[in-house]
Amino acid sequence: MEFPLKIMLALAVGTVLLASCRSASDRAPSPAPTTPNPDDTLAQPFGTFMSPNVQFEVAAETGTCPETVSLWEFGLGFEGGADHTVVADFAPLATAPAEILQSEDRRIVYAAPLKAGFADCTGTATSQYLSMYAFQFGDGTVQFKLDLRGDDGFRDIRYADISANRPYIHWRAAE
Numbered sequence: 001m002e003f004p005l006k007i008m009l010a011l012a013v014g015t016v017l018l019a020s021c022r023s024a025s026d027r028a029p030s031p032a033p034t035t036p037n038p039d040d041t042l043a044q045p046f047g048t049f050m051s052p053n054v055q056f057e058v059a060a061e062t063g064t065c066p067e068t069v070s071l072w073e074f075g076l077g078f079e080g081g082a083d084h085t086v087v088a089d090f091a092p093l094a095t096a097p098a099e100i101l102q103s104e105d106r107r108i109v110y111a112a113p114l115k116a117g118f119a120d121c122t123g124t125a126t127s128q129y130l131s132m133y134a135f136q137f138g139d140g141t142v143q144f145k146l147d148l149r150g151d152d153g154f155r156d157i158r159y160a161d162i163s164a165n166r167p168y169i170h171w172r173a174a175e
Contacts, residue, residue: 052089056125056135063120066093069135069142081154081174086133088144088167093118097165098144106148108160110167111141118142146171 052070070089075082090098094112102109114121114137125135132151136143144167148155151173159170 052087054127054130056127056133058121058123058125058135058137060121060123060137062122063137064118065121065123065137066118069093069125071133071144073130073133081172083158083170083172085168085170086146087163087169088135090142090144090166093142098162098167100160100162101143103157103160105156108146108157108169110144110162114140114142148173 050072052072054073055068055070057068058065070092072085072087072089074085076084088098088110090112093114095115096113098110098112100108101111113119118137119140121137123137125137127133132146132148134145134147136145146157146160146169148157148171154174155171157169157171159168161168
């Protein structure tokens with residue numbers, strides 16, 4: 001009895017896959033994500049498994065301002081560009097969820113009222129490396145801005161909204 005090559009190949013691959021599963025523990029689900037380190041200096045919002053991975057120093061002009069502001073920034077590269085997801089951490093700063101103030105193809109501005117301890121803060125937080133992101137403090141609010149207009153090349157905001165009471169933006173950069 002002669003078997004076609006496709007069937008033989010499928011049987012060989014199946015045998016290898018079965019042989020690689022030696023015990024039930026090989027099929028156990030992965031462990032739950034680790035909880036944040038209790039020694040982290042940032043306040044951990046409810047339901048967050050990891051601390052923000054980007055911090056900006058706040059340049060205070062007047063009033064009592066936070067030392068830093070934070071965000072989560074994730075990039076997924078592809079040939080000729082990358083998708084970026086950014087979530088601003090307003091939990092340590094704001095008394096209410098952020099709202100979208102302005103929205104354009106390549107620019108968006110979120111705002112939220114500041115906590116009482118920072119309500120008199122006037123200042124900014126920017127980064128030369130991540131110049132598309134900026135935080136601005138004043139008039140009892142904090143604003144988070146994404147501005148892609150100054151960059152050459154193709155850049156656009158693919159999706160922007162509020163997620164878990166935080167500003168959420170997914171944007172793309174391509175050649």
